[in-house]
Amino acid sequence: MFGIKKDPLERLKTALGGDKVDTSIVQRKLYSYDATPIPVERSVPSAVVFPEKEEDVIKLVEICYEENIPIFPRGAGSGLTGGAVPTDERGIVVSFERMNRFEIDKDNATVTAQPGVVTADLQEAVERIGLFYPPDPSSFKYSTIGGNIAENAGGPRCLKYGVTREYVLGIKAVIKEGKVIQTGNPILKDVAGYDITKLFVGSEGTLGLLTSAVLKLIPKPPTRSTALAVFNSLEDVGKAVTSIMTSGVFPSALEFMDRDAIRAVENYKPAGLPKDAEALLLIEVDGTESAVSQQISMVSEILTKMGISVSVAQDEATTQKLWTARKNLGPALGNLKTGKINEDIVFPRTYLAEALPKLREIAKKYDLLMVVFGHIGDGNLHVNFLYDKANREEEERAERAVDEVFELALSYHGSITGEHGVGLTKRKFLRWQFGEAGYDLLRGIKLLFDPKNLFNPGKVVEV
Numbered sequence: 124m125f126g127i128k129k130d131p132l133e134r135l136k137t138a139l140g141g142d143k144v145d146t147s148i149v150q151r152k153l154y155s156y157d158a159t160p161i162p163v164e165r166s167v168p169s170a171v172v173f174p175e176k177e178e179d180v181i182k183l184v185e186i187c188y189e190e191n192i193p194i195f196p197r198g199a200g201s202g203l204t205g206g207a208v209p210t211d212e213r214g215i216v217v218s219f220e221r222m223n224r225f226e227i228d229k230d231n232a233t234v235t236a237q238p239g240v241v242t243a244d245l246q247e248a249v250e251r252i253g254l255f256y257p258p259d260p261s262s263f264k265y266s267t268i269g270g271n272i273a274e275n276a277g278g279p280r281c282l283k284y285g286v287t288r289e290y291v292l293g294i295k296a297v298i299k300e301g302k303v304i305q306t307g308n309p310i311l312k313d314v315a316g317y318d319i320t321k322l323f324v325g326s327e328g329t330l331g332l333l334t335s336a337v338l339k340l341i342p343k344p345p346t347r348s349t350a351l352a353v354f355n356s357l358e359d360v361g362k363a364v365t366s367i368m369t370s371g372v373f374p375s376a377l378e379f380m381d382r383d384a385i386r387a388v389e390n391y392k393p394a395g396l397p398k399d400a401e402a403l404l405l406i407e408v409d410g411t412e413s414a415v416s417q418q419i420s421m422v423s424e425i426l427t428k429m430g431i432s433v434s435v436a437q438d439e440a441t442t443q444k445l446w447t448a449r450k451n452l453g454p455a456l457g458n459l460k461t462g463k464i465n466e467d468i469v470f471p472r473t474y475l476a477e478a479l480p481k482l483r484e485i486a487k488k489y490d491l492l493m494v495v496f497g498h499i500g501d502g503n504l505h506v507n508f509l510y511d512k513a514n515r516e517e518e519e520r521a522e523r524a525v526d527e528v529f530e531l532a533l534s535y536h537g538s539i540t541g542e543h544g545v546g547l548t549k550r551k552f553l554r555w556q557f558g559e560a561g562y563d564l565l566r567g568i569k570l571l572f573d574p575k576n577l578f579n580p581g582k583v584v585e586v
């Protein structure tokens with residue numbers, strides 16, 4: 124007897140429960156975007172699925188694998204390279220927002236978290252008991268642990284403490300056909316086999332769906348101190364960064380703002396930053412009271428000897444004001460022009476003194492307003508080209524300028540991305556960075572986990 128083939132979405136609803144599979148046009152449209160600031164290839168998905176437990180994820184992958192339905196995983200949708208954007212109307216978005224539980228193991232200093240946990244929630248909970256989860260993307264108040272792992276997210280204090288990858292001890296994930304893999308354990312040393320845990324970190328949803336992760340916690344540093352250094356020459360910035368980083372002091376953050384970044388933030392919400400300066404550095408050290416006081420003095424001494432003006436925040440209010448100014452850069456740039464291409468290239472630190480002026484030359488060549496800021500201690504710079512969205516000619520100039528920025532980063536043995544990932548917007552440049560042999564290997568790894576190319580197809584590597 125031949126039965127009538129059931130609609131795949133009906134199969135999903137039956138298997139998971141109707142309230143977990145939403146096919147309303149409103150939801151489908153809402154979940155077809157992420158925070159990517161430039162237009163990307165995008166489709167309205169056939170459904171948005173909200174798993175609540177690992178079994179839901181297994182069932183949905185089993186069905187999608189049988190029915191050849193593309194799967195687009197999503198955390199909070201704060202990604203900046205189109206990673207969570209669905210690109211096939213037959214596909215489903217899988218939003219992990221209902222899988223938001225976590226359990227702290229204080230004695231082992233680990234936490235086991237579901238992917239939909241908001242990073243700030245986890246950080247607040249562990250800090251209440253004297254522990255610390257350092258990865259601090261600026262989006263930490265809404266982005267999720269799943270999204271942070273999938274993007275290998277980082278932030279200012281990753282200079283000292285390392286990016287998300289350093290804190291992922293193990294993962295559980297659902298890969299091809301609904302198979303479950305579990306890697307790693309709540310242990311600090313583990314050299315058994317290939318490191319699949321780390322392979323999953325930064326895989327941007329292309330290898331499978333993460334359902335849980337064991338994360339390392341460390342003791343919370345008791346105190347911190349912040350210094351503000353003001354520069355009249357861009358070349359001096361690179362030299363100052365190298366001098367600080369080779370002095371024996373290990374700052375917990377070393378952030379850079381160029382001339383236009385300072386002006387943008389002062390025009391947005393004044394914080395008392397020097398508007399006539401060429402650039403500034405925010406330098407934070409943390410640790411015990413005595414170590415902090417010794418280290419911030421060393422930093423001040425190094426900079427003063429170089430002829431750079433430096434002041435140390437004397438109270439928490441001043442410290443907060445400085446870091447709020449740094450965090451306000453995103454919205455401040457939004458006030459300058461309607462369009463923005465924000466890249467996050469990385470240079471080896473020693474080339475910064477040369478590279479910073481070269482970035483300015485690129486902006487001049489294409490007659491564009493460029494704002495540069497970022498985590499200069501680890502060579503990671505946010506290069507922003509601003510343009511008028513209604514002016515296609517200016518937008519094209521910005522796109523050409525970005526190509527040159529990536530070429531510059533790679534010519535200095537840097538990277539096309541230190542934080543935001545490849546997603547849709549940087550696929551072309553990934554080939555430049557890896558070369559054909561390396562790129563083939565990436566493609567082979569992708570197909571081993573996902574031979575039908577159903578997990579986040581079209582992102583990162585083209586198969």
Ligand SMILES: Cc1cc2nc3c(=O)[nH]c(=O)nc-3n(C[C@H](O)[C@H](O)[C@H](O)COP(=O)(O)OP(=O)(O)OC[C@H]3O[C@@H](n4cnc5c(N)ncnc54)[C@H](O)[C@@H]3O)c2cc1C
Nearest residue numbers: 198199200201202206260261262267270271273277328333
């Ligand atoms: C204002 C702002 C500031 C930002 N600042 C920073 C910053 O300082 N540092 C930084 O690194 N990034 C930053 N970002 C980028 C973004 O917040 C990070 O990439 C973040 O990690 C994305 O998390 P999310 O939960 O929003 O994930 P989403 O954007 O929803 O998804 C990101 C990727 O993860 C995949 N994914 C999500 N959940 C899963 C899962 N369970 N299994 C498999 N794949 C999954 C998605 O498919 C996608 O490829 C910023 C973004 C904004 C808007």
